[in-house]
Amino acid sequence: MSTPQLVVHHDKELMAQAAAARLITKIVDAQASRGSASVVLTGGRNGNGLLAALATAPARDAVDWSRLDLWWGDERFLPEGDPERNVTQAREALLDAVPLDPKRVHAMPASDGPHGHDVEAAAESYAEELARAAGPENHGAVPTFDVLMLGVGPDTHVASLFPELPAVRETERTVVGVHGAPKPPPTRVTLTLPAIRAAREVWLLAAGEDKAQAAAIALSGAGEIQAPAAGARGRARTLWLLDSAAASQLPRSLYPPASS
Numbered sequence: 001m002s003t004p005q006l007v008v009h010h011d012k013e014l015m016a017q018a019a020a021a022r023l024i025t026k027i028v029d030a031q032a033s034r035g036s037a038s039v040v041l042t043g044g045r046n047g048n049g050l051l052a053a054l055a056t057a058p059a060r061d062a063v064d065w066s067r068l069d070l071w072w073g074d075e076r077f078l079p080e081g082d083p084e085r086n087v088t089q090a091r092e093a094l095l096d097a098v099p100l101d102p103k104r105v106h107a108m109p110a111s112d113g114p115h116g117h118d119v120e121a122a123a124e125s126y127a128e129e130l131a132r133a134a135g136p137e138n139h140g141a142v143p144t145f146d147v148l149m150l151g152v153g154p155d156t157h158v159a160s161l162f163p164e165l166p167a168v169r170e171t172e173r174t175v176v177g178v179h180g181a182p183k184p185p186p187t188r189v190t191l192t193l194p195a196i197r198a199a200r201e202v203w204l205l206a207a208g209e210d211k212a213q214a215a216a217i218a219l220s221g222a223g224e225i226q227a228p229a230a231g232a233r234g235r236a237r238t239l240w241l242l243d244s245a246a247a248s249q250l251p252r253s254l255y256p257p258a259s260s
């Protein structure tokens with residue numbers, strides 16, 4: 001697993017634009033070398049900010065959207081089309097505006113889908129979908145995602161892996177149901193740390209003052225059960241993309257504050 005690297009941008013708008021440009025380059029490169037690309041999206045303010053920036057990025061049309069697989073790191077277990085679902089927000093921010101192949105848009109199940117309110121069955125079916133997409137060249141039951149993005153919550157949660165809840169302790173399954181999440185809604189579906197760690201690159205997005213403490217804790221040697229963001233690492237690269245507000249409490253050894 002890779003050691004975290006940090007990139008600190010001046011503010012959240014610049015961070016979103018730079019991350020969008022970075023993502024375009026990654027997708028184009030993956031499509032050039034492997035024929036297609038796979039990206040795991042995150043919900044939350046920073047993830048949606050990146051998608052909105054991508055929608056207006058001048059280089060957006062460099063991507064072959066029909067050769068892109070989209071997956072989700074987590075989902076709020078709500079009915080299809082609910083405005084709080086991560087996929088609904090992603091569609092609004094970007095997905096409805098680009099020519100994706102609908103068969104390659106792998107949304108997590110909704111609570112009014114084939115599994116009804118059975119969140120464990122919904123999680124299992126997503127795990128099966130991931131396993132079907134994994135080839136022999138992959139390292140387990142999920143594809144080797146080119147980029148997996150995670151918004152970092154103020155409590156250090158990533159995807160729907162909240163501190164101390166059972167999901168963050170999972171070592172076998174790739175997708176699990178979550179009950180009693182401290183952030184609404186309480187019922188969710190999430191990739192686990194083993195699935196996250198199968199990604200080639202993991203990008204953690206943190207912008208705003210309310211993320212400063214979480215970034216400092218996760219990057220200062222905290223354990224992943226207490227600080228799930230600390231356990232999110234990519235096989236080849238782990239990249240923290242921050243704005244200066246989110247970086248403001250980092251230890252000086254990681255990010256020396258600018259001298260006045």
Ligand SMILES: O=C1O[C@H](COP(=O)(O)O)[C@@H](O)[C@H](O)[C@H]1O
Nearest residue numbers: 042043044045046151152153159
């Ligand atoms: O509920 C969620 O929250 C996190 C972080 O969101 P933010 O708004 O604090 O940036 C997000 O990463 C996750 O996907 C989402 O379901």
